[in-house]
Amino acid sequence: MRRQAVQRTKESGPGGPRGPVATRAQLLDAAAVVFASRGFHDATVREICRAAGANVAAVSYHFGDKGRLYSAVLRETGRRAALIAAPVRDAAPANPPAKRLGAFVRSMLSMILAEGPASLHGQILAREMIDPTAALDQVVAEFMRPQAEHLQGVVRELVGPKVPAADVRRLALSVVSQILFYKHCRPVLERLYPGECPGAAQLDELTRHITAFSLAALRGLARPGSKRRALEP
Amino acid sequence: MRRQAVQRTKESGPGGPRGPVATRAQLLDAAAVVFASRGFHDATVREICRAAGANVAAVSYHFGDKGRLYSAVLRETGRRAALIAAPVRDAAPANPPAKRLGAFVRSMLSMILAEGPASLHGQILAREMIDPTAALDQVVAEFMRPQAEHLQGVVRELVGPKVPAADVRRLALSVVSQILFYKHCRPVLERLYPGECPGAAQLDELTRHITAFSLAALRGLARPGSKRRALEP
DNA sequence: CCCCGGTTCAAACAGTTGTTTGACATTTCA
DNA sequence: TGAAATGTCAAACAACTGTTTGAACCGGGG
Structure with a gap:
C-alpha cells in the first residue's frame, strides 16, 4: 500500500549497466531524511527502506552497505x-x-x-x-x-x-x-x-x-x- | 584484576538510603568519558561498565537504566x-x-x-x-x-x-x-x-x-x- | 517457447543492544 | 548467631542491528 507500481523507466534494459533508477533514487532521498534526523549510527537500514518503500535488502544490493549509502548521500x-x-x-x-x-x-x-x-x-x-x-x-x-x-x-x-x-x-x-x-x-x-x-x-x-x-x-x-x-x- | 577491593565507606549502612558510593561514582566517571566520545546512542552500557570495572547489571541497579545514567552525567x-x-x-x-x-x-x-x-x-x-x-x-x-x-x-x-x-x-x-x-x-x-x-x-x-x-x-x-x-x- | 540478466522479496543469519534474573557475597542490626 | 538489607556477579532474555540467502518475478532476445 505504500508504493503503488513505482514508475519504471523504459530505457532500463537488462543489458544496460545501470538498472532501474527509481529504487536507488528513492533510497537516496529517504536516506537523506533519516540520516539528517537520526544521525548515521542511530539511523537504521530498515527505517530508510521503509521510508523509500523498498525491501531491506535493497541497500545492500544498490549500495553495498550502510556506510557506502551514507557516502553517496x-x-x-x-x-x-x-x-x-x-x-x-x-x-x-x-x-x-x-x-x-x-x-x-x-x-x-x-x-x-x-x-x-x-x-x-x-x-x-x-x-x-x-x-x-x-x-x-x-x-x-x-x-x-x-x-x-x-x-x-x-x-x-x-x-x-x-x-x-x-x-x-x-x-x-x-x-x-x-x-x-x-x-x-x-x-x-x-x-x-x-x-x-x-x-x-x-x-x-x-x-x-x-x-x-x-x-x-x-x-x-x-x-x-x-x-x-x-x-x- | 581491574578493581582491587574498592574502598568502602563505613557509614554506608543498609538502613541508610545511600549505599556504597564507589561503584556508583566510578560508573558516573566512566559514563562521562564514553558518552563524550561516542554520544548517547552509540555509547553502550557494556563499554561504560567495562571502563568502570563494574558488572553490566550495575547501571540498572544504581541508576535504573541507561537514560537515567545519562541524565545524572x-x-x-x-x-x-x-x-x-x-x-x-x-x-x-x-x-x-x-x-x-x-x-x-x-x-x-x-x-x-x-x-x-x-x-x-x-x-x-x-x-x-x-x-x-x-x-x-x-x-x-x-x-x-x-x-x-x-x-x-x-x-x-x-x-x-x-x-x-x-x-x-x-x-x-x-x-x-x-x-x-x-x-x-x-x-x-x-x-x-x-x-x-x-x-x-x-x-x-x-x-x-x-x-x-x-x-x-x-x-x-x-x-x-x-x-x-x-x-x- | 525458454532461458537469462537484472531486480525484488520474505526469511533467516550472526552479532549486539539494554535489561532482567536468581544465586552468591558482604555487612549490619538484633 | 540468625535474618535482613545491600551489592555484585555470570548468565540469560527479548529486541534490534546490518547483512545475506535463495527463491520469485519481470522484460526481452535466442
Whole structure:
C-alpha cells in the first residue's frame, strides 16, 4: 500500500549497466531524511527502506552497505552545497568588498536557515562536523576549503595588505562562526527564546546583523593602533 | 584484576538510603568519558561498565537504566560548568565593561579548549546542542540562561541604553558564537589547517582575538549612524 | 517457447543492544 | 548467631542491528 507500481523507466534494459533508477533514487532521498534526523549510527537500514518503500535488502544490493549509502548521500550533500555557493563566489568580483561580504553571509545563511527538504543536507553537514566520519575529508576539500579561501580574500580586501595572513584567517573564522551558530545552537536558542527562533523569514534581518557586526569589527581593527586599544582595559 | 577491593565507606549502612558510593561514582566517571566520545546512542552500557570495572547489571541497579545514567552525567556537567562560570559573572561588577567582556570570553574559552578529563563535559554539551535530549532543558535553564543574561548585561554597558533589547541579544549571540565555534567545528578546522588547531595553549591568543573583534564591532555599531553606513555598499 | 540478466522479496543469519534474573557475597542490626 | 538489607556477579532474555540467502518475478532476445 505504500508504493503503488513505482514508475519504471523504459530505457532500463537488462543489458544496460545501470538498472532501474527509481529504487536507488528513492533510497537516496529517504536516506537523506533519516540520516539528517537520526544521525548515521542511530539511523537504521530498515527505517530508510521503509521510508523509500523498498525491501531491506535493497541497500545492500544498490549500495553495498550502510556506510557506502551514507557516502553517496554526503556526496550529494557536497554537490548541492557547492551549487549554491559557487555562483556567489564567482559573481561580480569587482564589487566592493563590503557588498561581497554581504552576499557571502546571505548565501551561507540561506543554507543554514533552510526549512523542509532543503534543510536536510545542512543538518547532515552539521552532524558531520561534531561527529565526523571518513566522508568529512571530501566535503572539506571540495566545499569548505573553497568557501574559506573566498572569504579570506574578501576579508583581506577589507583590512588591507598589512594584516598578517594568520590574522586574516582568524577574522574570517569569526565571520563564519556567527553564521554556523544558528545551525549548531538552534536547539539551545529554541529553549532560550521560545517562539522567536530565526527561520527562513529572518534571512534578511540576520544577514544585515551579521554583516554589520563583522564589517564594524573589520573596519575597527583595520585602523592602526585600534587593536592595542581594544585589548587594554 | 581491574578493581582491587574498592574502598568502602563505613557509614554506608543498609538502613541508610545511600549505599556504597564507589561503584556508583566510578560508573558516573566512566559514563562521562564514553558518552563524550561516542554520544548517547552509540555509547553502550557494556563499554561504560567495562571502563568502570563494574558488572553490566550495575547501571540498572544504581541508576535504573541507561537514560537515567545519562541524565545524572549531564546534571554533573551542568554543575561543573556553573562552578567555573559563576565566579567570573559575579566577580568585580565595577570593572570596566571591556575588561568584563574579556573575562567572560576567557572563562568560556577555557571550557571550550579544555583537554583531557576537563574536556569531557564540554564535549557532551556540544553533542547535546545538536542532538538534544530531554536533559537539555535543565542545562539551559541552570547554566546557559544565566550566562546569556550576564553577557547581555556587559554588551548593554558597551553599546549604551539606546540600542533595542532585541539588538543587544543578537550582539551577544555574535560574541558567544565565535567562542563555541572552536568547539563545534574543531574537526573541520583540523582538516582545513592541520597541525595548527587551537588548543589550551592558544587560550590567550584566542581570547585576545575574539575580545578585540567583538569590542571593535560593538564600539563601531554603537556610534550613531554607523549601522546604516555599514549596510549600504 | 525458454532461458537469462537484472531486480525484488520474505526469511533467516550472526552479532549486539539494554535489561532482567536468581544465586552468591558482604555487612549490619538484633 | 540468625535474618535482613545491600551489592555484585555470570548468565540469560527479548529486541534490534546490518547483512545475506535463495527463491520469485519481470522484460526481452535466442
